[in-house]
Amino acid sequence: MRQKPLEQKQQKFLVLDDHELVLGGTTEVLKRHYPEAEILTAQTAQRAQVQIERYRPDLVVIDLSIPEDSSVTARVETGLQLIETLMESYPTLNIVVQSTHPRSLIRLKHGIDAHEGGFTVADKNLSVVEMIKRVEWALQGVNYTPQEMREKGLEFKPEWLEVLKLAFAEELQDKEIAKRMKVVEKTVRNYWTKIQDTLGVYPEPGKNLRIQTEMKARERGLID
Amino acid sequence: MVLFASSLILLWLFVSYLKLQRALRWWFQQQVRQLLGEVAQIQDGLLQESFSLRRSLELALVEEAALTSQARTWLEGVEKLHHSLEQLSDSLLPVCLGDGLPLAVQQLVKAWERRNPGLEFEVTLPDVWRSEPAERSVVILRSLEELLKMALAEPLSQAGVRISLSLQPSAMRKQTGQLAVQITYPNLSALTARFDAQTWQSLQKVLRILISGQCSYRKQNSTLVCELRW
Numbered sequence: 295m296r297q298k299p300l301e302q303k304q305q306k307f308l309v310l311d312d313h314e315l316v317l318g319g320t321t322e323v324l325k326r327h328y329p330e331a332e333i334l335t336a337q338t339a340q341r342a343q344v345q346i347e348r349y350r351p352d353l354v355v356i357d358l359s360i361p362e363d364s365s366v367t368a369r370v371e372t373g374l375q376l377i378e379t380l381m382e383s384y385p386t387l388n389i390v391v392q393s394t395h396p397r398s399l400i401r402l403k404h405g406i407d408a409h410e411g412g413f414t415v416a417d418k419n420l421s422v423v424e425m426i427k428r429v430e431w432a433l434q435g436v437n438y439t440p441q442e443m444r445e446k447g448l449e450f451k452p453e454w455l456e457v458l459k460l461a462f463a464e465e466l467q468d469k470e471i472a473k474r475m476k477v478v479e480k481t482v483r484n485y486w487t488k489i490q491d492t493l494g495v496y497p498e499p500g501k502n503l504r505i506q507t508e509m510k511a512r513e514r515g516l517i518d
Numbered sequence: 519m520v521l522f523a524s525s526l527i528l529l530w531l532f533v534s535y536l537k538l539q540r541a542l543r544w545w546f547q548q549q550v551r552q553l554l555g556e557v558a559q560i561q562d563g564l565l566q567e568s569f570s571l572r573r574s575l576e577l578a579l580v581e582e583a584a585l586t587s588q589a590r591t592w593l594e595g596v597e598k599l600h601h602s603l604e605q606l607s608d609s610l611l612p613v614c615l616g617d618g619l620p621l622a623v624q625q626l627v628k629a630w631e632r633r634n635p636g637l638e639f640e641v642t643l644p645d646v647w648r649s650e651p652a653e654r655s656v657v658i659l660r661s662l663e664e665l666l667k668m669a670l671a672e673p674l675s676q677a678g679v680r681i682s683l684s685l686q687p688s689a690m691r692k693q694t695g696q697l698a699v700q701i702t703y704p705n706l707s708a709l710t711a712r713f714d715a716q717t718w719q720s721l722q723k724v725l726r727i728l729i730s731g732q733c734s735y736r737k738q739n740s741t742l743v744c745e746l747r748w
């Protein structure tokens with residue numbers, strides 16, 4: 295889901311955290327950086343699902359350790375299950391996971407790899423600036439996952455290697471790559487975010503993302 | 519008569535051993551549960567509070583220019599506190615234990631790598647791991663830690679460490695967990711100086727009593743190969 299101009303549509307964010315103080319802090323930060331956006335909140339997985347179904351937010355900021363409803367205690371499994379459900383039901387939803395132990399996301403590796411929306415992780419030890427960066431990346435459709443998920447060897451899918459080959463060996467643009475691979479252009483863009491996350495390449499002001507990607511891919515011997 | 523008495527004594531010893539083993543396992547299980555509770559309190563309580571404190575300070579920092587210097591000092595203090603709480607939580611029990619033993623082993627090795635840049639670590643971990651009681655994973659992790667402490671005792675400027683975790687097929691359609699640690703020293707004397715038979719025997723006993731596990735080792739020139747199975 296790409297960020298839409300404000301004049302076209304008011305952005306909607308949903309923040310999910312069972313700790314009221316955390317919820318307040320995160321909401322306040324988002325309000326200051328996105329004054330025009332509507333910020334919704336939820337403290338349980340059930341409430342979040344209802345809110346998402348009703349308001350279809352552009353972005354969800356979600357804690358991993360959350361309760362299913364107000365009668366039970368918070369569990370990481372509940373957060374993981376909710377994210378899995380959201381990725382299945384809303385494949386283009388932009389998600390930011392804000393947690394003290396984001397490493398647990400390794401359990402959802404395959405689902406995250408297949409997710410088409412932005413997906414970033416913000417450890418709760420991050421500063422406001424870094425946290426907002428993760429929100430921005432998610433709104434741009436970028437993937438940023440915990441290091442542990444990218445470390446276990448370079449798990450490159452054949453289609454990602456094909457994209458690298460077509461882009462850097464044959465110098466094709468996304469539109470042409472999509473034609474050659476018989477997929478839509480959006481899928482090719484999604485492949486790029488996965489490739490860049492696996493290589494650890496993320497948007498930086500003044501730097502060309504594709505060139506950075508090519509350099510890293512050559513460094514790792516993925517292309518000649 | 520003597521044979522009968524000897525059999526009775528052996529039986530009594532065996533039953534006593536089983537009772538002692540059961541008591542120790544129960545005790546250890548309680549300890550792990552308590553630690554899990556404390557880790558949960560840090561993760562779901564203290565770390566959340568330090569997060570909201572930090573956010574409040576950061577927002578104040580933006581609003582109140584006059585407070586900038588003081589607020590920055592507070593902010594650094596809160597950051598330190600958050601980091602210390604994370605470290606405390608990890609030292610009690612790794613949070614990632616619930617995400618499976620492979621991730622916990624990976625975290626442990628990463629910590630060793632950070633502390634010992636001269637040592638070369640190579641880790642092979644499975645993508646999928648079985649569901650396992652927390653106390654069993656704790657025993658394996660702590661055993662690995664003690665094994666590395668013994669085998670990589672300072673001063674050791676260089677050594678190659680290969681760690682491999684896997685599930686091996688065994689009888690009755692069950693799988694045996696196996697952790698293999700291979701350490702290649704620069705020379706034989708480096709190996710001999712570090713291998714402590716008493717520590718090794720203690721590890722063997724702990725594994726046997728707490729998780730019915732086994733461990734073995736062999737020395738090949740200047741390489742030590744240890745295997746833990748459970």
